[in-house]
Amino acid sequence: xxxxxxxxxxxxxxxxxxxxxxxxxxxxxxxxxxxxxxxxxxxxxxxxxxxxxxxxxxxxxxxxxxxxxxxxxxxxxxxxxxxxxxxxxxxxxxxxxxxxxxxxxxxxxxxxxxxxxxxxxxxxxxxxxxxxxxxxxxxxxxxxxxxxxxxxxxxxxxxxxxxxxxxxxxxxxxxxxxxxxxxxxxxxxxxxxxxxxxxxxxxxxxxxxxxxxxxxxxxxxxxxxxxxxxxxxxxxxxxxxxxxxxxxxxxxxxxxxxxxxxxxxxxxxxxxxxxxxxxxxxxxxxxxxxxxxxxxxxxxxxxxxxxxxxxxxxxxxxxxxxxxxxxxxxxxxxxxxxxxxxxxxxxxxxxxxxxxxxxxxxxxxxxxxxxxxxxxxx
Amino acid sequence: xxxxxxxxxxxxxxxxxxxxxxxxxxxxxxxxxxxxxxxxxxxxxxxxxxxxxxxxxxxxxxxxxxxxxxxxxxxxxxxxxxxxxxxxxxxxxxxxxxxxxxxxxxxxxxxxxxxxxxxxxxxxxxxxxxxxxxxxxxxxxxxxxxxxxxxxxxxxxxxxxxxxxxxxxxxxxxxxxxxxxxxxxxxxxxxxxxxxxxxxxxxxxxxxxxxxxxxxxxxxxxxxxxxxxxxxxxxxxxxxxxxxxxxxxxxxxxxxx
Numbered sequence: 013x014x015x016x017x018x019x020x021x022x023x024x025x026x027x028x029x030x031x032x033x034x035x036x037x038x039x040x041x042x043x044x045x046x047x048x049x050x051x052x053x054x055x056x057x058x059x060x061x062x063x064x065x066x067x068x069x070x071x072x073x074x075x076x077x078x079x080x081x082x083x084x085x086x087x088x089x090x091x092x093x094x095x096x097x098x099x100x101x102x103x104x105x106x107x108x109x110x111x112x113x114x115x116x117x118x119x120x121x122x123x124x125x126x127x128x129x130x131x132x133x134x135x136x137x138x139x140x141x142x143x144x145x146x147x148x149x150x151x152x153x154x155x156x157x158x159x160x161x162x163x164x165x166x167x168x169x170x171x172x173x174x175x176x177x178x179x180x181x182x183x184x185x186x187x188x189x190x191x192x193x194x195x196x197x198x199x200x201x202x203x204x205x206x207x208x209x210x211x212x213x214x215x216x217x218x219x220x221x222x223x224x225x226x227x228x229x230x231x232x233x234x235x236x237x238x239x240x241x242x243x244x245x246x247x248x249x250x251x252x253x254x255x256x257x258x259x260x261x262x263x264x265x266x267x268x269x270x271x272x273x274x275x276x277x278x279x280x281x282x283x284x285x286x287x288x289x290x291x292x293x294x295x296x297x298x299x300x301x302x303x304x305x306x307x308x309x310x311x312x313x314x315x316x317x318x319x320x321x322x323x324x325x326x327x328x329x330x331x332x333x334x335x336x337x338x339x340x341x342x343x344x345x346x347x348x349x350x351x352x353x354x355x356x357x358x359x360x361x362x363x364x365x366x367x368x369x370x371x372x373x374x375x376x377x378x379x380x381x382x383x384x385x386x387x388x389x390x
Numbered sequence: 391x392x393x394x395x396x397x398x399x400x401x402x403x404x405x406x407x408x409x410x411x412x413x414x415x416x417x418x419x420x421x422x423x424x425x426x427x428x429x430x431x432x433x434x435x436x437x438x439x440x441x442x443x444x445x446x447x448x449x450x451x452x453x454x455x456x457x458x459x460x461x462x463x464x465x466x467x468x469x470x471x472x473x474x475x476x477x478x479x480x481x482x483x484x485x486x487x488x489x490x491x492x493x494x495x496x497x498x499x500x501x502x503x504x505x506x507x508x509x510x511x512x513x514x515x516x517x518x519x520x521x522x523x524x525x526x527x528x529x530x531x532x533x534x535x536x537x538x539x540x541x542x543x544x545x546x547x548x549x550x551x552x553x554x555x556x557x558x559x560x561x562x563x564x565x566x567x568x569x570x571x572x573x574x575x576x577x578x579x580x581x582x583x584x585x586x587x588x589x590x591x592x593x594x595x596x597x598x599x600x601x602x603x604x605x606x607x608x609x610x611x612x613x614x615x616x617x618x619x620x621x622x623x624x625x626x627x628x629x630x631x632x633x634x635x636x637x638x639x640x641x642x643x644x645x646x647x
Contacts, residue, residue, distance in 0.1 A: 038552050042504040073584070077516055078509075104583040112519040113512055118526070151397035355533050357487055 015069055016040065021048055021049040028058030030082070033067030036075025048078045061086040066097035076102070076109040108231055123268035123288040143369075151267075154277060157270040172275035180241040181283030187240070188233055188287050189294040195232055196295030200302035213307055217314055218321035220299035225326040230284075231378055234337040237284060238370040242345035245276055249349025250359045255264030257328060258350070268350075277342030284338035285331050292330065329390055333381050337374050344370040396411055398424035398457075399424045399555050399587035400445060406455035407437070407444050414440045416611030417454070424554075427581055427588040429598045431633060433563040438591045439481075439607065442557055446478060459554055476555040477548030481563060483540040485532040491518070491543050492528035498550040520583075538569035542576070549580065554630070558590040570594060574601045595638070607633065627642050 018033040030051065036044060055061060063079060088296035098106055127253045161168045203216035249272060252258050258268045296318070303309040309317075348366035352359050400422035407415035414437040422428050432438040443449045445456055447463050456463040458558060459475050485494050495514040499505060505513070515525045521542040527535075535543060541561060548556050561577065562570035574597045581588050598605050599619055606616040609629040615622050623634050 014415075036497075038503055045506060045509055056600040073516060073520070073549075074513060074552065100505070101585060108520060108583045109516065113525075115525065301502060355487065357533070 013067065017044055017047065017075075018067070021050060021051050023054070023058065026059035028054060028061050030061065030063045031067055032063065032065065032075075032079060033069070035070040036068055036078070037070050037072045038074045041074060044075060044078055048082055051082065055086045055091075056089045057081060059091055061091060061093040062221065063093065063095045064097045065095060065099070065102075068099070068102070070109070071102045071105065076105050077112075080106070081108045095358060103251060117225070146347045147343060150273075150343045152367075153269045154273065155179045157267065157274045160270060161274065167270065167276045169271060172271075173279055176276050176279035177283055180237065180279055181203065181245075181286060184237065184240060184283070184287060185290060188236055188291050192224075192232055192238060192295040193298040194289035195348065196220060196298030199223060199295075200299035201229070201306055202383060204303065204307040207210060213287055214313075214317060216307065216328075217309075217317040218301075220296065220303075221318050221322040222326055223321055224292050224295040224299070225330045227330070227378065227382075229247075229295055229335065230288040230330045230334050231374070232295075233288045233291040234284065234334070234374045234378075235371050237280070237338070237344075238341045238374060241280065242341045242370045243363050243367050245342070245345035246349040246352075246363045247359065250352030250362055253352045254349060254354060254356075254359060258270065270287070272348040273342075276346065277339065280338040280342040281335045284341075285334040288334045292327075325390055329381075329385050333378065336381075338375060339374045340377055341370045344373060379390055397423060399459060400589065401455075401457040402445065403454065405441075405444065405484075406452040407440055407449060408452050414611060415451075417442065418608075418612050420606060420613050420616070422555075422587060422589055423479055423604075424587055425581075427577070427590060427601055429483075429602035429605045430589070430591045430608060431593065431598065431605060433629070434593075436608055437611060439559060442559060442589065442591055446476065446557060447578060459574040463621065475553055477551070477553040479541070479544050479548045479556065479558045479561055481559045483532070483544040483547070485535075485540060485544055485547070487532050490528065490533075491523075491532070494532070494543060495528075495550050495591050496591050498547065502551060513550075514546075517549060520549070520580065521546045522572070530563045537564050538566075541565065541573060545576070545580075549584070552584065555585075555587045555589060556567055558588060558592075560592055562592065562594045567596075570585060570597065571600075577601055594633075 015034040017036050018031075018034070022029045022031070034040075036151045061083065063083060065079075068075075079095070083095060086093040095106065188370070198214055198222050203219050204213055205366050207213050207216055207219075249258070250274070258272070261271060275347045300311060300314045304311060305315050345366050348362045398421045400420070402418060402420040405415050405420075406413065418441065420441075426478075428607060430438050430441065440449060444451050445458065445463065448637075451528050461475075466623060485495065489497065492514045494509070495508050495517050499510055499513060500575045518525060518528055523539065523542055523546070527539065527543075532543070534538065545558075545561075556579070562573055565573060577588060577590075578601050580586060590597075590602065602619065605615055606613050606621055607622060607625070607627070607630045608614070609627070613626045615625040615630045623635075625631065
């Protein structure tokens with residue numbers, strides 16, 4: 013049934029007679045576009061254009077539009093265009109196509125690129141200040157929720173808290189142990205490799221001990237938790253927001269902050285110091301193993317040196333930071349979750365934002381703590 | 391054979407679809423004539439969408455034969471290449487959210503045809519106007535559209551390649567009565583101008599009454615009644631009686647008598 017499309021143009025005097033034939037359908041789109049493009053220049057010169065449709069076997073929107081375009085070109089050049097011999101079953105389509113593309117949409121005004129750029133910067137600044145407001149707002153409502161719980165201790169959702177603690181604490185242990193173990197091992201290996209040149213291998217223990225206990229243990233664990241649990245919080249709360257579950261909670265007279273966020277953030281605050289401790293121990297263990305097998309420093313010497321090198325202060329400096337980092341991760345994750353709009357894309361976007369923002373803030377916080385501890389001499 | 395494939399757009403014979411041991415479609419037979427609008431009704435969860443998705447090859451079947459426009463449909467690659475012959479309007483529109491409306495409509499064109507960008511834009515605008523939208527709407531993203539507009543854009547995309555058959559999955563669900571009525575009228579108009587065969591899964595009694603040439607009732611995995619609306623209203627099958635003579639269907643009665 014499908015046949016190759018044809019278009020013959022026979023000029024007779026002032027009249028240009030076009031005879032389309034065959035299948036004018038989307039299947040032959042490329043051929044059709046070439047045919048109608050070739051004929052177009054002749055349309056401008058002819059006085060009367062006559063399109064005889066009798067030869068057309070098949071016609072669809074694309075074919076009809078190309079024919080319509082030719083007749084429009086002739087008309088706009090000030091000539092007459094007649095279409096004759098339309099089969100009954102295609103007359104509806106031709107009539108429909110005559111109506112379309114008549115109105116040219118208003119052109120989009122071209123904006124000055126500098127103004128656009130400035131606008132973007134301005135919007136970014138406002139967005140950043142809104143972020144700070146949202147963070148402080150969440151911190152404030154969290155404090156109010158905590159005060160409420162202190163007044164009525166029974167309103168603390170213990171079941172939820174335990175469950176969240178299990179999820180962000182207990183279930184996170186294997187991956188945290190694995191990662192920090194590897195980090196400790198890598199630091200020890202690098203240290204031994206480079207310190208050996210100065211004959212200072214034994215100071216590797218000092219480096220591993222101080223670095224892990226003060227900074228890396230808690231930082232790596234916080235980043236892992238932000239990626240693992242923070243994103244889960246945002247996605248959970250975001251999908252609850254999307255399905256109007258949070259609205260349902262508030263209409264029942266419950267405070268979503270108290271019911272949903274408080275147990276989650278408290279769980280994080282409890283879990284992160286424990287995880288940091290476990291992580292630090294795993295990192296020291298990894299460092300110790302590398303020192304033994306790669307550096308030839310036996311466990312007894314390693315532990316003895318470690319005993320000399322680190323004090324409880326180093327451990328305290330590390331572990332004090334953990335709950336604050338947990339608070340930041342929790343607040344960012346929850347407030348980003350509440351900013352999810354109706355669509356699935358915004359859920360994905362907000363989850364990404366949550367992770368990026370909380371990792372950034374965790375590192376900034378770590379830097380501020382470093383300044384603080386240095387100034388108080390810890 | 392030539393006659394039947396000329397006459398019928400879709401032929402389903404002895405179709406069986408089951409999920410594990412739960413048989414959803416049980417030896418079902420259905421013919422859809424060329425150029426008609428067939429409405430499919432059935433209980434929620436009764437397999438209407440399963441039947442539609444099986445016909446278009448999204449769900450594998452346990453047995454039976456399906457022929458669309460004279461070509462057998464199997465759950466394989468060959469069928470996928472035949473996808474140009476049909477357009478599908480999914481219930482939620484299924485517009486690609488990262489593309490604008492115009493790009494959504496152009497997507498099937500771009501993938502299947504070799505066309506210049508200018509012509510592609512013109513065709514997309516033509517389709518937009520045919521489904522009753524404005525050329526300006528082409529630059530919007532799916533998230534900026536109302537429910538009725540989403541359905542219209544999805545219909546425009548389904549019609550992008552001028553298919554012979556369109557499958558509509560609950561086209562009027564989630565629309566207010568005015569928008570639903572407009573959409574029904576649009577389907578009817580397009581069906582006439584483009585000579586479409588329309589396979590429509592719906593619960594909307596009003597659209598069954600106004601748009602559909604024939605209505606098929608699916609119950610217990612079989613087509614229990616098929617015919618024009620007034621024949622179905624006479625049907626003695628208990629489920630069909632309950633469906634069309636329930637309280638919500640009372641509005642249909644004056645017309646039927």
